[in-house]
Amino acid sequence: MRNSLLNINAVAVKELRSYFASPTAWVMMGLFAFLFGYFFVTYLQFFVMQSTQAQFGGAPPAMNINMQMVRPLLGNASVIILFLLPMVTMRTYSEEKRSGTIELLLTSPLTDFEIIMGKFLGAVALYAALLAVTMAYMAFLFVYGDPEWLPLVSGYLGLLLLGSCFISLGLFISSTTKNQMVAGAATFVLALLLWIVDWMAEGSGPTTASVLRYLSITGHFDDFGKGVIDTKHVVYYVSFISFGLFLTLKSVDSERWRG
Amino acid sequence: MIEVQHLTKRYGPLTAVDDVSFRVEKGEILGFLGPNGAGKTTTMRVLTGYMPATEGRAVVAGFDLFTHPIEAKRRIGYLPETPPLYPDMTVREYLAFVARIKTPGLSAADRVMRVAHVMKRARTDDVADRHCGKLSKGYRQRVGLAQALIHDPEVLILDEPTAGLDPKQIIETRDLIRSLAGDHTIVLSTHILPEVAQTCQRVVIINKGRVVAVDTPDNLTHQLEGAATLYVLVEGGEAAEALGSVPGIQHVSTMERHGTAVAYEIEAEPHRDVRRDVARAIVDRGWGLLELRPLRLSLEEIFLQLTTEESEGASANAGPPPQPVLPAEPGAAGVPGA
Numbered sequence: 001m002r003n004s005l006l007n008i009n010a011v012a013v014k015e016l017r018s019y020f021a022s023p024t025a026w027v028m029m030g031l032f033a034f035l036f037g038y039f040f041v042t043y044l045q046f047f048v049m050q051s052t053q054a055q056f057g058g059a060p061p062a063m064n065i066n067m068q069m070v071r072p073l074l075g076n077a078s079v080i081i082l083f084l085l086p087m088v089t090m091r092t093y094s095e096e097k098r099s100g101t102i103e104l105l106l107t108s109p110l111t112d113f114e115i116i117m118g119k120f121l122g123a124v125a126l127y128a129a130l131l132a133v134t135m136a137y138m139a140f141l142f143v144y145g146d147p148e149w150l151p152l153v154s155g156y157l158g159l160l161l162l163g164s165c166f167i168s169l170g171l172f173i174s175s176t177t178k179n180q181m182v183a184g185a186a187t188f189v190l191a192l193l194l195w196i197v198d199w200m201a202e203g204s205g206p207t208t209a210s211v212l213r214y215l216s217i218t219g220h221f222d223d224f225g226k227g228v229i230d231t232k233h234v235v236y237y238v239s240f241i242s243f244g245l246f247l248t249l250k251s252v253d254s255e256r257w258r259g
Numbered sequence: 260m261i262e263v264q265h266l267t268k269r270y271g272p273l274t275a276v277d278d279v280s281f282r283v284e285k286g287e288i289l290g291f292l293g294p295n296g297a298g299k300t301t302t303m304r305v306l307t308g309y310m311p312a313t314e315g316r317a318v319v320a321g322f323d324l325f326t327h328p329i330e331a332k333r334r335i336g337y338l339p340e341t342p343p344l345y346p347d348m349t350v351r352e353y354l355a356f357v358a359r360i361k362t363p364g365l366s367a368a369d370r371v372m373r374v375a376h377v378m379k380r381a382r383t384d385d386v387a388d389r390h391c392g393k394l395s396k397g398y399r400q401r402v403g404l405a406q407a408l409i410h411d412p413e414v415l416i417l418d419e420p421t422a423g424l425d426p427k428q429i430i431e432t433r434d435l436i437r438s439l440a441g442d443h444t445i446v447l448s449t450h451i452l453p454e455v456a457q458t459c460q461r462v463v464i465i466n467k468g469r470v471v472a473v474d475t476p477d478n479l480t481h482q483l484e485g486a487a488t489l490y491v492l493v494e495g496g497e498a499a500e501a502l503g504s505v506p507g508i509q510h511v512s513t514m515e516r517h518g519t520a521v522a523y524e525i526e527a528e529p530h531r532d533v534r535r536d537v538a539r540a541i542v543d544r545g546w547g548l549l550e551l552r553p554l555r556l557s558l559e560e561i562f563l564q565l566t567t568e569e570s571e572g573a574s575a576n577a578g579p580p581p582q583p584v585l586p587a588e589p590g591a592a593g594v595p596g597a
Contacts (some may be wrong), residue, residue: 006363014345014356023346104343107307108360109332221460256310258270 007110011118012125019088019126030083032130039076040137040219043069065147070138071225074155077134078221081127081163082191088126089170090184092119093252112252116171116245123167124160131159151227158224161237165217166191168244175251191217260285260444261306261414265315268301275301277468278315283461285413286441290459290476291448298468299448300340303418306446307337320413333361336412336443340419342403348393350402353391354409361410373409381405381435396423404435415439417447421454433458488554489527491537494520495546505540507533520549535594 019025036170047069054063096102135156141147170187177183198216201209213219217240221235261283268276276298283289293299305312306319308328317324323333345353354374358365365373378384381401386394391402400423407415420436421429436458439445449455455462456476464472464479472479491502502525504509510526527533534551540549 003363007360010356010359010363017352018345018347099343099346100339100341101343101345103304103309103339104357106335107309107332107335107339109329109356109363110360111329209314256532 004111004114007114008118008121010103011110011115012122015092015119015122016125021124023089024088025126025129027089028126029130029133032080032084033133035080036073036077036134037137043073061094064228065141065145066151069141070147070152070155074159074225075221077131077140077159078162078218081130081166082195084130084201085127085163085166086170086184086187086191088123089167089174089187090180091174092123093174093176094178094180094183098180101155106256112249116248116252120164120167120171120245123171124164127163127167128160131156131163148227151225154185154227154229155225157229158221158233161224161234161241162217162221165237165240165244168241169194172244172248172251175248175255257258260287260320261289261446262318263306263315264303264317266302266305266317267313267314268298268305268310269313273467276305278314279468279470280315281444281463281470281473283444285444287461288436288440288445288447288459290455290462291446292450292452292455292462292467293448294450299450299465300418301468302465303337303416303448307335307416308332309337310397333410334413336410336415336416337406338400338403338407338417338420340422342399342406344391344394344399344402344406346390348391349388350378350391350394350405351387353402354378354405358408358409358489373411375553377405377408381557382409382431388549397425397428398422400428400432404432408439413444415443415447417445419449420447421449421451429454448550487533489525489537490514490550490552490554491523491525491541492517492520492550493523493546494549496544497521498544498546499523500539501540501544502537505533507531507536520547522550524554530585582587 027031036232046065047065051063096105138152140151166187169190170183173187173190174180174183177186194215194217197218198213198219201212204212214236220236223230223233263282264280266276266279267274279298280304291299291302299311304310306317306324308324308331311325319331320334322334324331325503345356348356351374354377355370358370358373362496378387381404383398383401383405386398386402391399394402400420404417404420407417413507421432424432433454436445436447440460447458460475461567462472462474462479463470491498497509498521499513502508502523507528508525509528512524514524516522525537526532538548538551
């Protein structure tokens, strides 16, 4: 058990290191910070404008920085990660297969599960670092305003879970191909599909509609932004992640047999 | 130390390794010889637990690779055909990472010591802080070797350890490998024959996925000799007739002229030493005997013979007598086989 954790840790640290040794991590951080900053400023301006109008206009609408600023902002962050995370996960397995380093991992006394968990946690750690950058923006809100911090925490938790789903999906797809571009593109398309799958719900029957709505990966995110941590949604995300990792395990194992 | 029994590996309809069996004793260096595509890498990949066999089993250091892969892998150091390096890590970082995954629970101090030790052993000290991606081919290979040694494994499996090295590096690498035998059991694959003659105690020749011969390099050369063939260089006269009259000689052919000297190839009855009589026959006539030596088959010729034979599974003993055409010098040039 202890060895297993050490192994997972060794692989995770190696993954994280290689993200930061190559431009990947830095470029991601820069892009993410830039886009998030853009949204932040836009929403802030809008919020300030509305508040000013509220002061001069008649009946002031209920102004709530959490609902009107933080929530949509986190919603936008989730769109950004839809684009960014496939770029993180596309190399996880593909690159090791292409360069032959996978041979080192597979002939070391590591189980497939340890390798996969290490890679997964390494990517999640990078993603957490991306999210951490955005917290600097949020800090401004606390300096100049008075937002509630609980919805903020639940929002970030939601983002972390949502992103982890993309990572587990991306890991699986990367484990099926040597080609990074294919892995990245396929991950993006599948993630996007999961994103918009509930659009079909409108025209379909009640059962299909509810199934589609349940599958939609964004539908489950909404409550987190409101500050509600619903077990239902947590279960959805955790099952999604586990299923992705399980598929990766199967894919790596079958690859072994096929050579 | 290593036992392979009836190993078969198929990729779909293609049979890469077909019913291969062999044993390697503790401390031995076994050479795995075969043309490209003969199934060397596949066999090694099964031996290292990279992929499972379709049929048969492989046991390393007492652990079956299929049922106890982790235990077995702890005892194996493996250098794949392309050294598995992470380009963005420095050599030191890379070796520390490998140490981590090969022996979890090693203290940081021990790890630093192991890394320093293998870097010294594989002569990679001077590139310790260079990025793996920036290394020359020779250094990449050495770092790959260092990586295989990091956990002081009982068994070392080296897939073409000298491929792509310059002659000096090849000699150094062979010396290193030889110095590792005894403490480690080594299996190395190559398609370069002199390498086997120089480093290995035993050879497995594999072709099209099947084992065609298992023996020591010397025995292989001897067994395939069949009829004893001599090379004689005579100065002073036409010696063909005189040589033909020596008892025990079956056939004499004139090969070439070197100025006043003539070279002959003599076939004697098997297992009969005719050298004394041949020498006397020439000297008695007052001619000069410039050279007299047995024509031995080089490993190259044995190899070609074994791997081009049509009859499948022909053992080393059953081969027809060789027809050497040139004076062979075992271990002369690094001619890649097939």
